[in-house]
Amino acid sequence: MGYFLAALCIIALPLIFNDTYWRTNLTICAINVLLALGLDFILGYTGQLNLGHSAFYGLGAYVSTLLIIKLGIPFWAAFVAGVAFAGLAGMFLSLFAVRLRGHYLAIASLGFAVIIYQILLNWISLTQGPLGIYGISPPPAIVVGGTVIADFRNLTAFFYLVSGFTLLVYLLLDQLVRSPVGETLTAIREDEVSAASLGINGAAWKVFAFGLGAAVAGAAGCFYASFVGTLVPDAFYVNEAFTILAMVIVGGMGTLFGPVFGAILLTLLPEILRGMGDLRLVVYGAALTFVVLFMPGGLVQAARMVQDKLRPGGRGS
Amino acid sequence: MTEAAPAEPPVATGTASLLRAENLHKSFGGVHAVFDISLDVPTGSIFAIIGPNGAGKSTLLNLISGIYQPDSGSISLDGQDLSGMRSHRRVRLGLARTFQKIRLFKQLSVLDNVIAGFHVHHKIPAWQCVIHGTAYARDRQHCREEALRLLEFFGMNARLNVFAGELSYGEQRMLELARSLATRPRLLLVDEPAAGLNAAEVEVLLDRIRTLRSRGITVIVVEHNMDLVMNVADRIMVMDYGRHLFQGTPSEVQKNPAVIAAYLGGELS
Numbered sequence: 001m002g003y004f005l006a007a008l009c010i011i012a013l014p015l016i017f018n019d020t021y022w023r024t025n026l027t028i029c030a031i032n033v034l035l036a037l038g039l040d041f042i043l044g045y046t047g048q049l050n051l052g053h054s055a056f057y058g059l060g061a062y063v064s065t066l067l068i069i070k071l072g073i074p075f076w077a078a079f080v081a082g083v084a085f086a087g088l089a090g091m092f093l094s095l096f097a098v099r100l101r102g103h104y105l106a107i108a109s110l111g112f113a114v115i116i117y118q119i120l121l122n123w124i125s126l127t128q129g130p131l132g133i134y135g136i137s138p139p140p141a142i143v144v145g146g147t148v149i150a151d152f153r154n155l156t157a158f159f160y161l162v163s164g165f166t167l168l169v170y171l172l173l174d175q176l177v178r179s180p181v182g183e184t185l186t187a188i189r190e191d192e193v194s195a196a197s198l199g200i201n202g203a204a205w206k207v208f209a210f211g212l213g214a215a216v217a218g219a220a221g222c223f224y225a226s227f228v229g230t231l232v233p234d235a236f237y238v239n240e241a242f243t244i245l246a247m248v249i250v251g252g253m254g255t256l257f258g259p260v261f262g263a264i265l266l267t268l269l270p271e272i273l274r275g276m277g278d279l280r281l282v283v284y285g286a287a288l289t290f291v292v293l294f295m296p297g298g299l300v301q302a303a304r305m306v307q308d309k310l311r312p313g314g315r316g317s
Numbered sequence: 318m319t320e321a322a323p324a325e326p327p328v329a330t331g332t333a334s335l336l337r338a339e340n341l342h343k344s345f346g347g348v349h350a351v352f353d354i355s356l357d358v359p360t361g362s363i364f365a366i367i368g369p370n371g372a373g374k375s376t377l378l379n380l381i382s383g384i385y386q387p388d389s390g391s392i393s394l395d396g397q398d399l400s401g402m403r404s405h406r407r408v409r410l411g412l413a414r415t416f417q418k419i420r421l422f423k424q425l426s427v428l429d430n431v432i433a434g435f436h437v438h439h440k441i442p443a444w445q446c447v448i449h450g451t452a453y454a455r456d457r458q459h460c461r462e463e464a465l466r467l468l469e470f471f472g473m474n475a476r477l478n479v480f481a482g483e484l485s486y487g488e489q490r491m492l493e494l495a496r497s498l499a500t501r502p503r504l505l506l507v508d509e510p511a512a513g514l515n516a517a518e519v520e521v522l523l524d525r526i527r528t529l530r531s532r533g534i535t536v537i538v539v540e541h542n543m544d545l546v547m548n549v550a551d552r553i554m555v556m557d558y559g560r561h562l563f564q565g566t567p568s569e570v571q572k573n574p575a576v577i578a579a580y581l582g583g584e585l586s
Contacts (some may be wrong), residue, residue: 107392159563172447174387175446175449176446176447176449177488178442178449179441179445179446179447179449180436180439180446180451180456183429183432183433183445184433184436186422186425186429186433187422187425187433187436189427190421190422190423190424191420191421191422193384193416193420194416194420194421194422195405195406195433195436196384196403196404196408196500197404197405197413197415197416197420197497198408198413198433198434198437198497198500199405199406199408199409199416199436199437199494199500200405200433200436201403201405202405220532270579316329
């Protein structure tokens with residue numbers, strides 16, 4: 001039922017917002033939702049404080065684009081490679097940092113993001129550094145029997161592609177977190193020693209969760225590169241990691257719906273506030289602070305509190 | 318310390334021993350937390366490890382459960398050597414434990430805490446974790462039923478959807494026991510279960526531990542309160558300053574002058 005409504009929303013949105021500006025924003029929104037979902041799986045479900053999510057986003061974008069441009073590999077093969085590479089990088093980082101938790105993992109992952117950014121910036125022979133890569137093609141059109149079904153040069157078609165993929169990822173993650181895997185990951189988040197006393201191999205499951213979340217970020221990166229058509233390292237600077245983190249926290253970590261909402265809000269809010277000029281950054285910052293101070297569980301927690309208040313006989317808190 | 322070696326056979330009626338530890342040593346810095354400890358726990362018995370605070374009881378338990386590895390010595394469960402095996406692997410052999418300082422998943426419900434304990438027993442093909450099918454549904458149903466039975470056994474079935482962090486101290490102890498039993502252990506290690514409980518709760522606790530023994534689960538209880546274990550343990554090992562002080566039945570322990578000296582802090586005469 002929820003998925004049906006979500007699909008309806010996805011279909012209706014580009015029909016309601018029919019100018020290029022808003023359709024572009026919608027696609028960026030879908031990409032950000034994907035990023036937030038990946039980070040939430042690592043942070044909200046498994047409790048790994050990952051401050052380097054931008055690195056996996058960038059790796060997915062650059063690996064897929066370079067494979068297409070340098071080796072002429074078809075888009076979808078490069079997509080799979082980009083996703084796999086980002087996932088493996090995530091597993092590598094988690095394996096390396098398996099004894100680190102909390103602040104220490106945060107510093108290690110932040111350092112990783114800085115290293116990846118510096119590589120993208122300075123390996124000029126491969127990435128063209130700050131000059132950037134231009135003219136990246138959108139995914140090939142889907143043609144069945146000579147008829148073009150979806151041409152991804154069209155903004156609406158591209159939006160349907162990314163949001164459809166995002167919906168699929170949401171569905172699969174939702175199933176996963178409601179299976180024993182979800183219980184295992186939340187047990188590790190709550191108390192790893194205690195989880196080990198129940199037979200849970202915390203290190204292995206953390207590597208798995210980090211790899212999966214990073215792979216989802218890699219997919220977002222592939223879509224980003226082919227959507228924008230231009231790649232510069234600055235798109236994957238560490239401030240991007242903090243933006244994604246803010247989306248997850250504002251929405252509500254440890255739920256899947258929260259980060260979706262947080263990503264949409266924090267993507268569209270700056271656009272809506274654009275009329276306020278420089279003041280918009282102040283409003284944006286104040287809104288963020290307000291949420292973190294008064295709703296530590298994010299907007300999902302706030303919504304639940306309101307729901308409980310409205311329902312007579314509901315649980316108090 | 319040779320007289321404490323398992324060459325001396327256990328007096329209890331159970332012939333086979335489930336857990337056997339030989340000459341365990343563990344030191345932290347210069348402190349010998351566990352010094353040359355050997356023990357032999359008969360299958361189906363309640364084995365108590367007692368001693369004053371700081372005697373090394375919890376360290377010994379951590380060695381058995383695999384949180385620490387011994388500096389020297391060996392541990393085997395039902396003949397299988399546990400050397401170097403990490404704690405999560407030992408659970409699969411049937412070894413479960415609770416903690417002195419309760420470690421629940423505070424932000425999960427009572428029911429979900431117990432269900433997390435079934436980790437090693439799920440029978441779901443991996444793909445059904447992503448696309449839920451009949452095996453998934455059967456497993457969910459089965460886990461829920463077994464969790465409800467365990468919670469009922471500990472009198473917690475009215476509190477299923479409460480967050481574990483909101484429970485009273487006594488309830489948290491019971492929940493931790495229920496969760497550890499979800500792993501279907503053969504040997505249950507219980508670390509200071511009575512700490513912070515009132516007299517009525519202790520009675521319930523002792524009764525449940527006896528019931529577990531009657532169901533074939535071997536129990537090792539670590540406790541510094543000697544009176545508490547006197548009427549539940551089949552066999553008691555007394556530790557002091559990391560060393561083995563005495564081992565025997567409750568009545569033997571009560572009469573032993575060395576044990577009395579350790580507890581009352583008096584000089585050996």
